[in-house]
Each structure stands twice: as C-alpha cells, then as structure tokens.
Amino acid sequence: MSGTSTPKSAGQSLPPPPAAPVTLRINGQDHHLELAPWTSLLDALREYAGLTGTKKGCDHGQCGACTVLVDGKRINSCLTLAVLQEGADITTIEGLGQEGNLHPLQQAFIDHDAFQCGYCTPGQICSAQGLINEGKAHTEDEIRELMSGNICRCGAYVGILNAVKEVVDKKSIALRS
Amino acid sequence: MNPFTLTRAESVDAAVRDFSGHDSSAYIGGGTNLLDLMKENVARPTHLVGLNKLPLTSIETTAEGGLRLGATATNADTAWHPDVQARYPLLSQAILAGASPQLRNMATNGGNLMQRTRCYYFYDLATPCNKREPGSGCSAIGGYNRIHAILGASEQCIATHPSDMCVALAALEAVVHVRGNGGERRIKFEDFHRLPGDAPEQDNTLKAGELIVALELPKKGFEKNFSYLKLRDRTSYAFALVSVAAALELDGTTIRDARLALGGVAHKPWRSPAAEDLLKGQPATEATFRKAAEASVEGAVGQGANDFKIELARRAIVRALKQAAAGGKATNVFNNSNP
Ligand SMILES: Cc1cc2nc3c(=O)[nH]c(=O)nc-3n(C[C@H](O)[C@H](O)[C@H](O)COP(=O)(O)OP(=O)(O)OC[C@H]3O[C@@H](n4cnc5c(N)ncnc54)[C@H](O)[C@@H]3O)c2cc1C
Ligand code: SF4
Ligand code: FES
Ligand code: FES
Numbered sequence: 001m002s003g004t005s006t007p008k009s010a011g012q013s014l015p016p017p018p019a020a021p022v023t024l025r026i027n028g029q030d031h032h033l034e035l036a037p038w039t040s041l042l043d044a045l046r047e048y049a050g051l052t053g054t055k056k057g058c059d060h061g062q063c064g065a066c067t068v069l070v071d072g073k074r075i076n077s078c079l080t081l082a083v084l085q086e087g088a089d090i091t092t093i094e095g096l097g098q099e100g101n102l103h104p105l106q107q108a109f110i111d112h113d114a115f116q117c118g119y120c121t122p123g124q125i126c127s128a129q130g131l132i133n134e135g136k137a138h139t140e141d142e143i144r145e146l147m148s149g150n151i152c153r154c155g156a157y158v159g160i161l162n163a164v165k166e167v168v169d170k171k172s173i174a175l176r177s
Numbered sequence: 178m179n180p181f182t183l184t185r186a187e188s189v190d191a192a193v194r195d196f197s198g199h200d201s202s203a204y205i206g207g208g209t210n211l212l213d214l215m216k217e218n219v220a221r222p223t224h225l226v227g228l229n230k231l232p233l234t235s236i237e238t239t240a241e242g243g244l245r246l247g248a249t250a251t252n253a254d255t256a257w258h259p260d261v262q263a264r265y266p267l268l269s270q271a272i273l274a275g276a277s278p279q280l281r282n283m284a285t286n287g288g289n290l291m292q293r294t295r296c297y298y299f300y301d302l303a304t305p306c307n308k309r310e311p312g313s314g315c316s317a318i319g320g321y322n323r324i325h326a327i328l329g330a331s332e333q334c335i336a337t338h339p340s341d342m343c344v345a346l347a348a349l350e351a352v353v354h355v356r357g358n359g360g361e362r363r364i365k366f367e368d369f370h371r372l373p374g375d376a377p378e379q380d381n382t383l384k385a386g387e388l389i390v391a392l393e394l395p396k397k398g399f400e401k402n403f404s405y406l407k408l409r410d411r412t413s414y415a416f417a418l419v420s421v422a423a424a425l426e427l428d429g430t431t432i433r434d435a436r437l438a439l440g441g442v443a444h445k446p447w448r449s450p451a452a453e454d455l456l457k458g459q460p461a462t463e464a465t466f467r468k469a470a471e472a473s474v475e476g477a478v479g480q481g482a483n484d485f486k487i488e489l490a491r492r493a494i495v496r497a498l499k500q501a502a503a504g505g506k507a508t509n510v511f512n513n514s515n516p
Contacts, residue, residue, distance in 0.1 A: 017182050037183040037225070040212070060213050061280055073253075073282045079209045080283060083183055084227050127279065134278070136257070148413035149277025 022083055026051065027095030035082050042066045044082035045092060053093035053122045057151070064150035067123040067130070068092050074130025076149075093122035096129060105129060108166045114159035120152045128164045132171055140165060178215045185227035189356055189390060192226050196386045197358060199224035204388060206249060206288035209280050214293065217300055219309060228285070233390055236260065242396040248287035248354075248389045252342065253278065255286055265394055267403035267424055271345035274407040277414050287389035290343060290353065290369065293380060294336035294444075295324065295416055307333045308377045315377075323482040324418065327490070328474070329443040334377030335480055338370055338445050339416050345405060347446035348422040348438040351394050357387040370445030380444075399424030399436065404500035406493055407440070417441035419489045421497035425461065432456045432465070437473060437498075442490055449473045452494075461502040463495065470494035 019034040026049055033048045042059070045051045045068070057065030059078045066077040069091040097103030105125045108114070115121045127150045131137050137146045143164050152160060182199075186192035196202045203222035205211050206229070214220035233247040236258050244264065246255055255261055256272035276284065298304045298316035305314035317325050317335050325335040346366050353364040370381045383389070402425040409415040420440035426433045435456035439447040452472040459465040470491045477487045 017180065037181060038178050038215075059216065061209055061277075064277065064279060067279055074279050075283045076209070076279045079207075079212050079280075081183070081205075081208060081212070081225075081227075084185065084205070084208065084229055130278065130282075134257075145413055146278050149279045 020083075022086055024049065024082060024085060024090060025088065026090045027092060028089075033082070037081065037083050039082045040078050041068070041080045041082045041085050041090070042077040045077060045090075048082075051092050051094050054126075055119055055122055057120070057123075062151070063120070063123075064127055065120050065123040067126040067150065069126055069130055069133075072130075072133050074127050074133075074149075091126070091129075093126055096125065103129075104167050104170070105163065108163035109160070112159040112163040112166065113156070114163040115152075115156050116154035120150060120154075124150045124152065124160055128167070131164070132168060137168060138172065143168065178212075179218070179221045179223065181223050181225055183225040183227055185230050187230050189231060189233070189388060192228060192231060193356055193358060193386065193388055195224075195226050196388070202226055202386070204228055204287075206285035207251065207280075207283035208288075209276075209284050210288060210292040214300075218302060219293075219300060228287070228388075233287075239393060244394045246286050246392045246394070248391055249285045251282055252276070252284040252286065252289055253281040256281065264398040264400055265345075265349060266400055267398075267405055267422055268342070268345040268349060268394070270403075270405040271341045271407075271420075271422060274405055274417075274420070275341035286342075286392055289340055290346075290389060290392075291381070291383070292338075292340055295339045296336040297321070297324075299336065308336060308373075311376075311378045318480065321482055322480040324416070324441070325480055325483050326443050327477040327479055327483060327486045328439075328447050329372045329445070330478070330480075331373045331375065331377070333375060334373035334444070336373065336377065336444060337441055338380070338443070339441075340446075341405070341407060341417060341420060341440060343370070344420055344422045344438045344440035344446045346392065346394075347448055348424050348436040349394055349398065350436075351392050353389060354391040354393060355383060355387045356390050357384060361390070363393075366446075367448065373444045377444075397426075397434075399426060399434075402427055402501045402504060404497040406497040406500065408489060408493055419486055419493050421490075421493045422446075423494070423497040423501040425456070425498070425501045427461060427502065430461050432459055432461050435469075437469065437494065439473065439490060439494070442477075442486060447473075449475070451475070456498075461498075463499065466495045466498040467491075469498065 019036045022035045031049045055065040057063035061076045061079045068077045097106045137143045202224045205225045233249040256269045298306045304316040351366045404423045407417045407420040422438040424436040452469040455469045
C-alpha cells in the first residue's frame with residue numbers, strides 16, 4: 001500500500017487551522033514564527049526558534065527539564081501554548097549566559113559538580129534563577145522545597161543544592177551591603 | 178492532541194460569548210491540567226478560549242471584610258499575597274503544598290477548582306472508565322486503587338479530587354462566583370464539587386460555558402490556629418494520599434469554632450459536620466481530637482489497595498488538630514507535612 005498516513009484523533013472533523021504568524025520575544029529578541037495553535041512553548045523554542053537549550057523530559061509538567069522564565073517567572077514550557085505567550089518576555093538558558101560569559105549559576109553548577117549527564121541542567125538553572133527572583137528561599141530546606149519541581153535522574157541533588165545555595169547567599173550578602 | 182482553534186479573550190463577556198459560539202469549547206487558564214489531558218487525548222476540545230488576558234488577576238478586600246481572589250490570579254500569586262498570608266495562612270499553606278513552583282506560577286485559581294482526577298484509568302484510553310466514557314465501567318473498582326476514595330464513592334466511580342487548595346477553600350467556606358450567558362451566580366463551596374453518584378462524568382455543578390470569575394473568602398480566616406497537613410509518597414511535588422485542613426478558634430483551651438476538611442479521600446473535599454460539632458465547645462485535647470477523627474471517617478470503605486487510608490486519615494486528623502491547637506505559626510510555612 002502506498003500513501004502517507006496522517007495522525008488520527010477523535011473530533012477531527014474539521015480541517016485543522018493553518019499555522020498562523022506568532023511573534024515570540026525570546027531573550028530580548030523578536031522571533032516571527034508560523035505556528036499551529038497546539039504548538040507548546042517548548043516545541044516552539046526547540047523546533048521553530050532553534051533554541052535547543054531548553055530540554056524536553058516528560059512533556060507533562062512532571063520533571064522541570066523544560067523550565068524557562070516568562071516575565072521573570074519560572075514555568076514549565078511543555079504545559080503552555082506558544083500562542084498564549086505572545087507579548088510576554090521569555091528567557092531561556094541561552095539568554096542567561098553564553099560561552100565565555102557564564103551566568104553565576106552556570107559557574108556555580110560547574111564549581112559544585114552539580115550535574116552528570118547535564119540533561120536537567122538548563123531547567124535547573126532557569127528554575128534557580130526563578131527562585132532567586134521570587135526571593136522566598138533562604139535556608140537549605142527552603143531551597144530544597146522550592147527546587148522540587150526539577151528532577152535530576154543522575155541524582156546530582158547535593159551539588160545542585162550547594163550551587164544554588166552559593167548564589168542565593170552571595171545575592172543576599174550583596175543586598176545587605 | 179487533536180487540532181483546535183484558539184482565541185484569547187480580552188473581557189469576561191467576550192470569553193463567555195466565544196465559548197458558546199463553538200461546538201466543543203474549553204476555557205484554558207494556566208493549561209497545566211487541560212493540556213496534559215489533551216496530550217493524552219482524554220480531553221478533545223476543538224476550540225480553546227484563552228483566559229490569560231482577562232482582567233481577573235486582582236486580590237482585593239471585600240465590603241464585608243473578606244477577600245476576593247480573581248479567577249485568573251495564579252496559585253503562586255495567591256499563596257504569596259500578603260493578605261492571604263496574614264489572614265488566610267491555611268489557604269497559603271495548602272496551595273504551597275501542591276504541585277511545584279513552576280506549576281503554581283502557571284496554574285490559576287479557577288483552573289485549580291476544575292482540575293480533574295488523577296485516577297490512572299481516567300488517563301488511560303485503553304481501559305474502561307465511567308468518568309471519561311459514561312457507561313463503560315470503572316476499572317479502579319477491583320483494580321489498582323491505592324489513590325482512590327474511601328468516602329462518598331459510588332458503584333460507578335471511586336475517584337478522588339486531587340486539589341490541595343480546594344481542601345482549604347472548603348474549610349474556609351469560600352464562595353465561587355461564576356458568569357454564564359444568563360448572568361452571574363454564586364455557588365457555596367460545598368455545593369461546587371459533587372459526589373460521583375450515577376454521573377461520575379460531572380465533577381462539579383458548573384454549567385457548560387459558565388466561567389469562574391472569582392473566589393470569595395468570608396471574613397473569618399482562622400489565622401491563629403490552623404494546619405494543612407499533607408501526607409504523600411514523597412515530601413514534595415506529589416499528590417496527597419490524605420490531607421487535612423484543620424482550623425480552630427480557641428477561647429483559652431476551649432474550642433469555640435472548628436473546621437475540618439479532608440483531601441485525597443473523596444470525589445470532593447470532605448467535610449463532616451458531625452465531626453466539627455464534636456469539637457465545638459470541647460477542650461482542645463487529644464481525646465476530643467480522636468472523637469472528631471472517628472466521626473470524620475464514619476462510614477469509610479476501603480477498596481483493597483487503599484484500605485490504609487482509613488487509619489491514615491484518623492491519625493492525620495489528630496495530628497493536624499494538634500498542630501492547629503499549638504498555633505499554625507509553629508509549622509514550616511512551605512510544607513508542614515515534615516515532622
Ligand atoms: C506534575 C503535576 C503535579 C501536580 N501536583 C499537584 C498537587 O500536588 N496538588 C494540587 O492541588 N494540584 C497539583 N497539580 C494540579 C494543578 O494544581 C492544576 O493543574 C492547576 O491548578 C490547574 O490550573 P490551570 O489554570 O493550569 O488549569 P487549566 O489546565 O487551564 O484548566 C483546567 C480545567 O479548568 C477549566 N478552567 C480553567 N479556568 C477556568 C475558569 N476560570 N472558569 C471555568 N473553567 C475554567 C479548563 O477548561 C479545564 O477544564 C499538579 C499538576 C501537575 C501537572
Ligand atoms: S474511579 Fe472514576 S475515574 Fe477512575 S476508572 Fe473508575 S470511573 Fe474512571
Ligand atoms: S518536559 Fe516539561 S516538565 Fe518535563
Ligand atoms: S544531570 Fe543528568 S538528569 Fe540531572
């Protein structure tokens with residue numbers, strides 16, 4: 001038999017709406033993309049904007065690998081639609097630091113051996129930046145609790161905690177002086 | 178995920194109108210439950226009405242001295258709001274015990290009430306489920322039912338409502354403000370979610386197309402003596418097996434007023450008026466708490482794998498009441514389930 005098969009799902013009586021222009025502001029730059037409404041922010045970043053630093057783990061809000069910042073707040077990019085984020089300021093790991101100009105969290109993750117395979121790391125670092133923006137975590141227990149939305153299958157939690165703690169501490173010392 | 182169209186509504190009127198203008202519409206708040214269900218093909222709307230541009234994000238004191246929480250305010254903004262923290266710390270604690278910081282940053286107050294059960298069979302298209310497909314049967318009865326209900330279940334469905342926030346809202350006797358084509362109406366929190374009965378496909382009493390616009394908290398916040406105790410398989414980022422919202426008003430060591438609501442045990446946050454009556458006017462002692470715990474689980478039935486929940490609920494109630502009597506402030510603000 002020849003021909004291609006299209007994915008079938010119930011309720012598919014109408015022709016799907018075509019991709020439409022969507023402008024996403026990512027890391028301070030406008031990206032003009034053509035997206036179907038069901039494109040998740042995560043897929044838009046990785047597949048359409050070419051920013052593959054953000055990772056897809058579970059695609060169901062259960063792991064935190066896809067964490068990005070939207071207007072400074074950390075969210076799971078797999079559980080929002082790109083079209084719903086038009087007009088927002090999106091920051092991905094690529095926007096936090098670059099080679100030769102590492103973000104303090106990136107440097108701290110290296111210094112504290114806070115990863116093994118590195119797959120969860122961009123999400124961990126964006127999440128940690130969100131935690132710092134929120135300003136609610138000061139003790140180790142508070143950091144553990146408020147970093148619990150990021151799973152590390154390599155179990156680098158001890159290093160992650162130490163890395164985040166170091167940057168949180170430096171921040172609060174800087175704020176006090 | 179099936180194809181769909183999407184519009185972002187700019188006003189409540191436009192949202193309600195847009196919903197009824199399409200065949201199979203759904204509102205989308207934070208998307209954290211709906212998109213998850215759509216990815217599994219459990220939910221298959223062909224039109225989404227986006228709510229994240231609606232002017233429903235404010236949290237304001239009401240004329241009656243209560244607090245009105247906008248339906249599209251996020252769970253995080255609600256939990257960390259100074260008025261919620263100071264006047265309704267039970268609610269703040271319950272919200273912060275749920276999901277993860279990232280999810281709470283997206284999840285809206287309206288969406289939290291409307292989130293669907295985490296019953297594994299409900300998510301699994303390959304198995305019968307009366308909630309997903311009325312009349313097909315319930316795979317959890319006689320199946321694996323560790324997370325299922327011990328109270329108020331029916332022969333059609335033994336699912337639980339998974340929300341933490343709603344357990345606190347039940348204890349605080351919140352009122353849900355909704356808007357439909359016919360105008361606005363108010364639903365008492367205890368009348369919002371329903372028991373499965375013969376219609377497990379209906380989680381609540383919201384009519385098709387009605388939009389939650391706000392949650393109203395009455396003046397009384399039980400801010401001195403409260404506890405949200407959540408017991409689960411790991412201490413963070415997991416749904417409750419059993420949770421307890423306990424709120425006391427004390428006159429010395431005598432209980433003047435009491436509220437008790439349970440999560441993880443029924444199709445809705447579970448309140449037992451008999452248990453609350455056993456607390457009122459009594460000394461705040463372990464003996465009193467035990468009687469209330471016994472009354473709360475009166476009529477509880479295990480399904481096999483969840484039998485443990487009956488004793489767990491009893492003990493959790495006693496512990497939560499003790500914590501509440503000792504003063505809520507003594508417990509960890511993020512998560513008081515840590516001993
Ligand atoms: C991994 C994971 C872990 C979680 N853990 C917990 C937990 O421990 N405790 C807990 O309580 N919750 C937990 N949650 C659930 C989370 O709290 C809910 O998904 C969230 O509150 C839903 O809000 P939302 O705005 O994202 O809803 P959406 O996904 O946008 O919508 C959910 C439903 O509500 C409807 N809806 C949305 N807004 C309105 C409105 N204003 N009026 C009428 N209908 C509306 C939608 O049509 C949809 O049917 C978890 C979720 C995930 C993914
Ligand atoms: S318990 Fe309810 S949701 Fe779960 S399989 Fe049975 S009918 Fe479906
Ligand atoms: S990929 Fe988004 S949370 Fe796992
Ligand atoms: S470093 Fe491998 S998953 Fe975290």
